[in-house]
Amino acid sequence: MTDKFDVIVVGAGPAGIAAAHTxxxxxxxVIMFERGDHPGAKNVMGGVxxxxxxxxxxxxxxxxxxxxxxxxxxxxxxxxxxxxVVSIGYKSSLYGEEPYNNFTVLRARFDRWFAxxxxxxxxxxxxxxxxxxxxxxxxxxxxxxxxxxxGEVRANVVILAExxxxxxxxxxxxxxxIPTDQLAVAVKEIIALPKGTIEDRFNVEGDQGVTIECYGExxxxxxxxxxxxxxxxxxxxxxxxxxxxMLKKKIAPYELLEHFKNxxxxxxxxxxxxxxxxxxxxIPEGGYKAIPKLYRxxxxxxxxxxxxxxGIHREGSNLAxxxxxxxxxxxxxxxxxxxxxxxxxxxxxxxxERSFVLKDLQKYQHVGTFMESNPHxxxxxxxxxxxxxxxxxxVDSVPKRDKQKKILxxxxxxxxxxxxxxxxxxxxxxMG
Amino acid sequence: MENLEGLVQSVEGDGMNLDDKxxxxxxxxxxxxxxxxxxEHICLTDCEKKWxxxxxxxxxxxxxxxxxxxxxxxxxxxxxxxxxxxxDNIEWKNPxxxxxxxxxxx
Numbered sequence: 001m002t003d004k005f006d007v008i009v010v011g012a013g014p015a016g017i018a019a020a021h022t023x024x025x026x027x028x029x030v031i032m033f034e035r036g037d038h039p040g041a042k043n044v045m046g047g048v049x050x051x052x053x054x055x056x057x058x059x060x061x062x063x064x065x066x067x068x069x070x071x072x073x074x075x076x077x078x079x080x081x082x083x084x085v086v087s088i089g090y091k092s093s094l095y096g097e098e099p100y101n102n103f104t105v106l107r108a109r110f111d112r113w114f115a116x117x118x119x120x121x122x123x124x125x126x127x128x129x130x131x132x133x134x135x136x137x138x139x140x141x142x143x144x145x146x147x148x149x150x151g152e153v154r155a156n157v158v159i160l161a162e163x164x165x166x167x168x169x170x171x172x173x174x175x176x177x178i179p180t181d182q183l184a185v186a187v188k189e190i191i192a193l194p195k196g197t198i199e200d201r202f203n204v205e206g207d208q209g210v211t212i213e214c215y216g217e218x219x220x221x222x223x224x225x226x227x228x229x230x231x232x233x234x235x236x237x238x239x240x241x242x243x244x245x246m247l248k249k250k251i252a253p254y255e256l257l258e259h260f261k262n263x264x265x266x267x268x269x270x271x272x273x274x275x276x277x278x279x280x281x282x283i284p285e286g287g288y289k290a291i292p293k294l295y296r297x298x299x300x301x302x303x304x305x306x307x308x309x310x311g312i313h314r315e316g317s318n319l320a321x322x323x324x325x326x327x328x329x330x331x332x333x334x335x336x337x338x339x340x341x342x343x344x345x346x347x348x349x350x351x352x353e354r355s356f357v358l359k360d361l362q363k364y365q366h367v368g369t370f371m372e373s374n375p376h377x378x379x380x381x382x383x384x385x386x387x388x389x390x391x392x393x394x395v396d397s398v399p400k401r402d403k404q405k406k407i408l409x410x411x412x413x414x415x416x417x418x419x420x421x422x423x424x425x426x427x428x429x430x431m432g
Numbered sequence: 433m434e435n436l437e438g439l440v441q442s443v444e445g446d447g448m449n450l451d452d453k454x455x456x457x458x459x460x461x462x463x464x465x466x467x468x469x470x471x472e473h474i475c476l477t478d479c480e481k482k483w484x485x486x487x488x489x490x491x492x493x494x495x496x497x498x499x500x501x502x503x504x505x506x507x508x509x510x511x512x513x514x515x516x517x518x519x520d521n522i523e524w525k526n527p528x529x530x531x532x533x534x535x536x537x538x
Contacts, residue, residue, distance in 0.1 A: 035526055037460065041534045042509055107538030128530030147529050165511025167526065178515060185512050187489045189453070190537045234537070243487065243516060252486040253512075254450045277537045278453035280489030280510045 005031045005155040007331050008144055009123075010131045010168065012039035013107075014049070014317045015303025016161030017114045018057045018324030019331075024122035026332045031153060032115070032123050033146060035130045040111030043163070044188070044281035045316060046227055046236060048072070048211065049110065050102045053318035056325055058117055062100065067109040069231035070209025071100040074202075078265070080217040080226075081386035085265045096208055104209050104229045104236065106190070134158065134172055134299070140341070141172070141298035156340045158299050159327045161320070164282040166305035174301060175292035181244040181372060182286030184224055184311075187253040188238025189261075191273035195233045201269055202230050213314060216382025218260050222246065223371050223378055225314070226260040228269060237261065237270060240283055242372070253280065285311050288365035294352070295345040300327040308357060312364050312431070319357050326351045366430040374423060376415065384411055454490055454506055462531035465504040467492070467513075468523045475500050479519055487516035508533050 007023045009016045012034035020032040036042040049068075054061055062068055073096045076089035095101045119125050126146075135143040135152060143154035162168055164183075169175040193201075202210040209230040218226030224241030239253075239260045246253065260266060284290070284307045291307045294300060302308070303320035310319060330348040334340045352358045371377055388407045398406075411420070469475060475482075476498055484493035484500065490508045494501045509532055514524045526532075 035529050036532075037530055037534050040538050042532070043538050044510075044535065047538075108535045109538065111538070130526045130529045165509070165514070177520070180515050180518070183512075183515055185487065185489065185510070185516075243512065247481075247483050247487060247516060247518070250481070250486060252491075253489040254453075254491075275448055275453060275456065277456055277535065278450075279457075279535060279538070280508045280512070282511050282515075 003153075005029045005153065006157070006335055007031070007328070008153060008155040008158045009033070009161060010144065010158065011161040011163055011305070012115045012125065013043050013111060013161060013163055013303060013320065014114070015305075015308075015320035015324035016159065017111065017118050018321040019159045019161060019302060019328040020115075020123040020125075021057050021118040021121050022325045022328035023331050024118060026328075027122075028332060028335060030118075030123040031155070032118065032125050033129050033131050033144070034115070034125065034127045036127065038112050038127055039115035039125070040108040043107040043111050044279045045107060046188070046229055046238065046314065047105055047107055048102050048229065048314070048317065049105050050315070050318040051100050053321050055099070057321060058114075060099075062098075062103070065113065067105065067113050069104040069106060070204075070207050071096065071103050072211055073204060073208045074210045076210065076212040078212055078214040078218070079382045079385050080214050080263065080265070081383050082217055083264060084386045084390060085214075086382075086385045086389050104211070104231050106231060106234075106236075131162075131168065134168065139297060141296065156298070157331050157334060157345070159324070159331065160299060160301045160305055161303045161324055162305045164284045164304040166301075169292055169301055169305050172296075172299065174296065174299070175305075178284070178286065178290070179244070180247060181242055182284065182290050182368075183243045184240040184283040184285045185243050185246060185253045185280070186238055186240030186283050187257050187278070187280045188236055189257065189275050190231075190277040190279070191235045191237060191270050192233060192276050193235060193270075193273045197272075198230055198233065198235065204230070207232070214260070214266075216378060217263060218266075219378065220249070220251065220256065220259060221375065221379035222249065222251075223375070226266070227314070228266065234276060235270060235273065237266075238279075242285065283311070283316070284309050285368060287311070287368050288358070288361040291361070294349045295342060297341045297345070300330060300345055300348050302327045308361070310360050310364065312367055313360075315360075322355060322357055323352060326355065326357075364431070370426065370430045374426075376423070377427070380414055384414060450491055457508065458534045458536055459505065460531050460534055461505045462527055464528075465502065466525045466527045466532075467502050467504045467507065469500055469502070470521045470523050472499055474519050474521045479521070483516050483518060484513050484522065488513050
């Protein structure tokens with residue numbers, strides 16, 4: 001290919017497609033490479049997309065044929081023990097009205113549709129093509145080398161949106177080898193159930209949906225979560241935990257998923273379902289401090305490849321889309337100035353800092369290390385919460401004051417009240 | 433918490449084991465491997481734990497007698513092994529364009 005482009009996008013996921021769409025719509029000459037058979041063929045998440053950030057790319061996308069599963073009206077959090085669960089949640093009819101709050105999606109379908117919108121906006125999509133290396137002129141990145149014959153393509157700027165397993169971010173020296181305590185291994189199954197069964201079991205109607213995030217026994221006390229999301233006629237059920245802890249415990253991801261599925265409270269929800277697909281993926285969980293260098297002459301990095309995941313709120317696709325959009329806006333500005341060096345691309349980082357993307361990641365920057373050094377948040381505390389609820393709700397003619405004493409005694413046996421207060425205070429400090 | 437043996441049993445007892453699940457996935461198989469052990473000697477002499485044999489979600493790696501066997505055709509391309517091998521002894525590249533995993537749902 002001898003043509004020169006304004007922008008090369010590497011990877012057609014939420015970040016890359018948002019970037020390609022934004023740049024193409026502004027009239028820039030955009031080429032987007034995807035190594036899969038079609039966009040989405042290799043893409044995995046839980047998966048929820050968020051209405052407002054998605055609308056920043058495609059306004060009113062839910063009216064435009066986007067393959068959405070269900071709009072979410074309820075989010076539950078389960079604090080799990082072996083035989084029980086303390087459940088908290090929020091359900092609102094307001095989330096059931098347009099413009100909605102967020103949606104479950106299946107990425108093989110959604111990304112394909114999303115990429116089609118970028119193509120209609122003018123981006124050129126090249127599938128089945130691996131980007132193997134960057135092209136350099138001195139220190140400046142001036143294009144990419146693909147796996148195709150004569151596969152060198154030049155552009156003013158490259159937006160790298162390769163996802164969590166980004167070989168190029170490391171090859172270019174922008175990111176170091178990621179330590180295993182900054183990565184979660186996640187596996188998931190798509191389980192088919194009749195639409196009516198899903199609606200009955202999750203107490204929703206029509207296209208309403210529910211997400212459940214599960215802590216504690218769901219990950220055998222490891223730092224991570226189990227999740228159950230409703231799709232139209234399938235459930236997305238999965239579990240992810242920090243790799244370092246799985247390696248130390250010698251637990252295989254598929255065994256952890258079976259354990260989660262076999263917990264009595266979970267088993268009931270998936271009973272009789274048929275497994276349609278098994279999937280696995282890495283989640284970059286390093287947070288703010290692990291973000292790679294975001295730009296250099298001729299290059300910007302967006303989405304998972306740039307560690308843009310908010311593990312506390314299980315957000316990722318929104319950070320990906322918005323970082324992709326801001327990268328494209330930076331490319332547009334660079335084109336106006338005819339300067340694609342770091343001088344102009346620094347705008348990318350500045351805008352990310354002004355947006356929720358880096359503000360949120362910065363807010364939670366200490367949570368990861370705090371939780372890792374305080375494993376009882378995933379082991380002891382879920383157990384105690386369940387014990388307390390069990391004792392308190394058991395009607396057995398024991399006076400309530402005695403019950404309270406019994407619970408308090410058990411709690412103090414496990415961990416001193418002083419330590420618990422300290423834990424809670426510190427948790428509030430890192431989360432608040 | 434450490435009840436791995438119980439877990440393994442539940443995998444077997446759930447109707448569908450990992451092999452059955454992997455069989456559901458659609459692949460475009462390549463005839464050349466995108467995965468390579470950098471130094472087999474390290475697996476044999478230095479690596480006690482054989483992390484790759486359990487941390488890979490698709491069980492691509494198997495220890496057979498004196499070496500790691502790689503069933504690269506079943507790789508789901510998550511990249512876990514690149515980090516899970518703490519000796520950094522696995523060279524993993526993207527499969528050639530169009531080859532490898534093709535999720536139907538995602």
